[in-house]
Amino acid sequence: MTRLIKAVIRKLPRNGKARSINYNVVKSLANFGLKGIEVWHTKHSADETDKFKKMAGKFGMLMTGGSDCHGAMNGAPPIMGNIKVPYSAVIELKKYKNNLENNHSRLFTTLPKI
DSSP states (O other), X not given: XXXXXXXXXXXXXXXXXXXXXXXXXXXXXXXXXOOEEEEEETTOOHHHHHHHHHHHHHHTOEEEEEOOOOSSBTTBOOOTTOOOOOXXXXXXXXXXXXXXXXXXXXXXHHSOOO
8 A cells, every 4th residue: 555655746737737636636635645635825726715715625535725935946935924824724633633632641651551
């Protein structure tokens, strides 16, 4: 299964072309356990953002986003702060994190002593 996931990831675009990531790719990754998708990004059009929101909802995925700022590039100023991620997405990420922590601590408190 790990080889298959790596193969799928190698097929993903590395050039900011979000439009080439389609429903079937996201569905396959969700079926393999992908928990979230970057919905808000500086290079996403309004239609692409809407497409990713719908896919996240369809597959029960977390929605993330950001400027993906790496500082000034190619003479252009940094793009930090240009993307507005709804606070509701932050709340969902915090809920997920808390759920992971709670499940993790329960796992280790219920293991039999050796």
